[in-house]
Amino acid sequence: MLKDTIGGKSIILRVELQTEAVHFGQLITVITENGGDVIAIDVIQTGPNWTVRDITVTASEQVQLEAVTGAIKLLQGVKLVHVSDRTFLLHLGGKIEMKPKVPIQNRDDLSRVYTPDVARVCMAIHEKQENAYKLTIKRNTVAVVSDGSAVLGLGNIGPYAAMPVMEGKAMLFKQLADVDAFPICLDTQNTEEIITTIKNLAPAFGGINLEDISSPRCFEIEERLREELDIPVFHDDQHGTAVVLYAGLINALKVVGKSINEAKVVICGIGAAGIACSNILLAAGVKELIGVDREGALVSSSSYSNPMWNWYAERTNPNRLTGSLHEIIEGADVFIGLSSGGVLKRVDVERMSPHPIVFVMANPTPEIHPDEIEDIAGVIATGRSDFPNQINNVLCFPGIFRAALDCQATTINEEMKLAASAAIASVVAPQELNKLYIIPSVFNQEVVRRIRTGVIEAAIRTGVARRMPREFRSGGAI
Numbered sequence: 001m002l003k004d005t006i007g008g009k010s011i012i013l014r015v016e017l018q019t020e021a022v023h024f025g026q027l028i029t030v031i032t033e034n035g036g037d038v039i040a041i042d043v044i045q046t047g048p049n050w051t052v053r054d055i056t057v058t059a060s061e062q063v064q065l066e067a068v069t070g071a072i073k074l075l076q077g078v079k080l081v082h083v084s085d086r087t088f089l090l091h092l093g094g095k096i097e098m099k100p101k102v103p104i105q106n107r108d109d110l111s112r113v114y115t116p117d118v119a120r121v122c123m124a125i126h127e128k129q130e131n132a133y134k135l136t137i138k139r140n141t142v143a144v145v146s147d148g149s150a151v152l153g154l155g156n157i158g159p160y161a162a163m164p165v166m167e168g169k170a171m172l173f174k175q176l177a178d179v180d181a182f183p184i185c186l187d188t189q190n191t192e193e194i195i196t197t198i199k200n201l202a203p204a205f206g207g208i209n210l211e212d213i214s215s216p217r218c219f220e221i222e223e224r225l226r227e228e229l230d231i232p233v234f235h236d237d238q239h240g241t242a243v244v245l246y247a248g249l250i251n252a253l254k255v256v257g258k259s260i261n262e263a264k265v266v267i268c269g270i271g272a273a274g275i276a277c278s279n280i281l282l283a284a285g286v287k288e289l290i291g292v293d294r295e296g297a298l299v300s301s302s303s304y305s306n307p308m309w310n311w312y313a314e315r316t317n318p319n320r321l322t323g324s325l326h327e328i329i330e331g332a333d334v335f336i337g338l339s340s341g342g343v344l345k346r347v348d349v350e351r352m353s354p355h356p357i358v359f360v361m362a363n364p365t366p367e368i369h370p371d372e373i374e375d376i377a378g379v380i381a382t383g384r385s386d387f388p389n390q391i392n393n394v395l396c397f398p399g400i401f402r403a404a405l406d407c408q409a410t411t412i413n414e415e416m417k418l419a420a421s422a423a424i425a426s427v428v429a430p431q432e433l434n435k436l437y438i439i440p441s442v443f444n445q446e447v448v449r450r451i452r453t454g455v456i457e458a459a460i461r462t463g464v465a466r467r468m469p470r471e472f473r474s475g476g477a478i
């Protein structure tokens, strides 16, 4: 069983009660007294003097669930048959499946979907390769590719352990934007092998979403694939995160009444996400941006073995500040965490300027628990769905790929990304904006719709759209 992070947990307890020895109400009292909330009860079996029930219990902390199960074991007349973790149950056998669009009911169907008639379709594509977009899944399918080297903030846990995240991304693609996405975890962390494999896979796909590939390899992998493939290649941890971060920051700055040009921004974790977020912030006009990693602030007077850090230090930290996060954060208006859980302390936030913006985006455990700084922060956001203000690339990747597929974009360029940020930020109306609502929910259907419109317009404007969706043909989207 995984060690708990923070946030709610939920289990299903299967219990057998001897009804002459114990009342069901006593059991419920024990659960609630130990911090559990009963959210469902199912009767599984009953006999003359016994009953088996499944009780779904939630609690805010794992320790409370442990207290609940411990107390039940001590209750006379109750046998705890087993405890299941609902999250694990949901993952049994994986989270997605492939389904045909039409049934094969007779020989005629068989010959059309497969041989001999399929041959005519193959030859139509052989004669004109673009027909692949019309006649295969390429039109609507994205590969979600990882090597398992930087999975969430869990680190290099390898391709097998990365699969649940990639399956989750595929579900989100489908549910939020009707994009068919296929999770692919490669059993290699060699840059050249990854590039070659993805190039060889590309014919089936209309886009490649790179995911959770550690820096600095992710930069070369993406750059080379972008050069060598004619479909969009998008490293979600870099660009998806940057798009959403910028959207959130636009609105958070409005809440605290500060301007992006004057803000001192400290960003911790100069990896894939940290570098891309820094780039978008520099492009947006941030002047004082300081990157901090394990060795402290990145500064141009130092030399780093990571080539990206040398490049980064040249472009940031104008006052050449040196020192630890604790030192650098003094007077900062914005903290952005893209590192790992627990890096930021309350004393650090206390050193920031008044009404600080604190975006603690490490997953699954943020750099600081929001409850610890609720009273002193101007705006707090995390990458998680169980706190207000979820700044997570899930707000970007479904919509940006929906747009790219619909206009058969050859690439996803800077203009398309900025259009996506503006679209996301615009979903929160001025009268709705407040410290607990700077970014729309992932379930807000306006998000994908507005991203699609803005991004297709940007793709057409910048000449990377190979197809003009109908509603854009007569001079603009509806």
Ligand SMILES: NC(=O)C1=CN([C@@H]2O[C@H](COP(=O)(O)OP(=O)(O)OC[C@H]3O[C@@H](n4cnc5c(N)ncnc54)[C@H](O)[C@@H]3O)[C@@H](O)[C@H]2O)C=CC1
Pocket: 150, 151, 152, 153, 154, 212, 213, 214, 215, 236, 237, 238, 241, 268, 269, 270, 271, 272, 273, 274, 292, 293, 294, 295, 337, 338, 339, 340, 343, 361, 362, 363, 364, 382, 383, 384, 391, 392, 393, 394
């Ligand atoms: N909310 C969101 O949408 C997203 C969140 N993330 C999160 O951001 C974090 C980084 O992701 P990637 O950039 O893809 O990984 P990465 O492995 O490319 O970069 C992580 C960087 O953080 C640094 N770091 C780790 N622990 C640190 C510490 N204690 N102090 C200072 N620096 C530290 C590492 O040295 C590395 O440079 C992860 O927790 C990930 O889950 C990443 C992408 C999207």
Ligand SMILES: CC(=O)C(=O)O
Pocket: 151, 152, 153, 212, 236, 237, 362, 363, 383, 392, 393, 394
């Ligand atoms: C959200 C995401 O992509 C990550 O944490 O890696």
Ligand SMILES: [Mg+2]
Pocket: 152, 211, 212, 236, 237
């Ligand atoms: Mg990721």
